[in-house]
Amino acid sequence: MSFVEYGDTIKDGDTAIVFLGHESMFPVKVQHGTVTQTKYGVIRHSTDLIGKKYGSKVTCSKGGWVFILHPTPELWTMNLPHRTQILYSTDISIITMMLELKPGSIVCESGTGSGSLSHAIIRTVAPTGHLYTVEFHQQRAEKAREEFREHGVEHLVTVTNQDVCKNGFGVSNIADAVFLDIPSPWEAIGHAKSALKAEGGRICSFSPCIEQVQRTCLAMEEYGFTEINTLEILLRVYNVRTISLQIPDLGRAAESNSSTGFDSSSPSNQGSLCTNLQQGTVQFKSGVPLREMVGHTGYLTFATKS
Numbered sequence: 222m223s224f225v226e227y228g229d230t231i232k233d234g235d236t237a238i239v240f241l242g243h244e245s246m247f248p249v250k251v252q253h254g255t256v257t258q259t260k261y262g263v264i265r266h267s268t269d270l271i272g273k274k275y276g277s278k279v280t281c282s283k284g285g286w287v288f289i290l291h292p293t294p295e296l297w298t299m300n301l302p303h304r305t306q307i308l309y310s311t312d313i314s315i316i317t318m319m320l321e322l323k324p325g326s327i328v329c330e331s332g333t334g335s336g337s338l339s340h341a342i343i344r345t346v347a348p349t350g351h352l353y354t355v356e357f358h359q360q361r362a363e364k365a366r367e368e369f370r371e372h373g374v375e376h377l378v379t380v381t382n383q384d385v386c387k388n389g390f391g392v393s394n395i396a397d398a399v400f401l402d403i404p405s406p407w408e409a410i411g412h413a414k415s416a417l418k419a420e421g422g423r424i425c426s427f428s429p430c431i432e433q434v435q436r437t438c439l440a441m442e443e444y445g446f447t448e449i450n451t452l453e454i455l456l457r458v459y460n461v462r463t464i465s466l467q468i469p470d471l472g473r474a475a476e477s478n479s480s481t482g483f484d485s486s487s488p489s490n491q492g493s494l495c496t497n498l499q500q501g502t503v504q505f506k507s508g509v510p511l512r513e514m515v516g517h518t519g520y521l522t523f524a525t526k527s
């Protein structure tokens with residue numbers, strides 16, 4: 222297993238995702254002789270995990286079962302131990318596209334934080350690209366290095382423990398793209414410009430507050446970046462629900478008028494609606510937006526060095 226290459230069977234040392242049910246999962250480090258407790262009972266790594274195929278249904282000691290999933294950056298983002306606020310897959314997907322990341326891209330990032338975005342970048346630039354990520358908090362930098370090693374991607378990433386605003390990214394004229402998720406990105410725009418290739422590249426800065434965005438845009442303009450563009454992405458999730466509606470009682474006249482009733486024999490209605498005249502209801506399946514949705518995460522400011 223590695224986060225950039227699919228492995229068929231679960232091996233000692235892998236990071237696997239234990240999937241218990243809808244929005245209920247957690248990561249586990251597979252180790253000979255270790256057990257993991259779940260609400261369905263114990264999973265014994267030596268007998269229940271090692272050697273089994275990813276995607277297997279594993280029966281726990283109390284008779285319940287879980288699925289064991291191969292890790293991906295998206296699953297890791299949903300399950301990783303938070304050391305900081307992190308970026309989620311909705312923002313990450315637009316960042317990946319707008320920075321034009323692809324296999325072979327050289328990317329600079331700061332801060333590394335919990336490594337949520339880093340894993341996605343690494344997967345995209347593999348097998349020939351590289352991520353240079355800068356984190357000034359020593360423990361976070363060390364923990365990120367340890368995770369990249371455990372996830373089989375250490376050859377694709379260099380973690381540098383320094384202040385990006387003072388010391389930059391530790392590289393110059395090699396990056397195709399730069400990403401910033403720090404409180405004062407405007408102080409790192411000059412370093413971003415030096416890290417980018419002489420022929421140019423793309424930059425993105427993530428900031429929760431509009432005042433940060435304003436200062437960053439001014440700094441980008443000052444350093445000669447073009448195509449400066451700020452946007453925000455909002456995700457609306459839908460659940461599939463069976464809706465049951467009461468048929469209005471319009472009296473005998475309406476009952477005898479078949480043209481006002483629902484005709485379930487019509488091909489266009491088959492499978493979508495179901496009338497229960499005894500209960501006086503009509504049922505149908507529909508996509509229903511969740512009552513609550515994630516609001517603002519941050520503004521994404523993109524620009525080009527040309």
Ligand SMILES: C[S@@+](CC[C@H](N)C(=O)[O-])C[C@H]1O[C@@H](n2cnc3c(N)ncnc32)[C@H](O)[C@@H]1O
Binds near residue numbers: 337338384
């Ligand atoms: C919000 S977190 C980044 C989260 C990351 N994008 C993720 O998806 O997991 C911001 C990180 O930047 C680091 N940081 C803040 N200012 C910095 C600076 N000037 N140089 C380097 N790292 C910095 C913080 O220590 C923190 O870990």
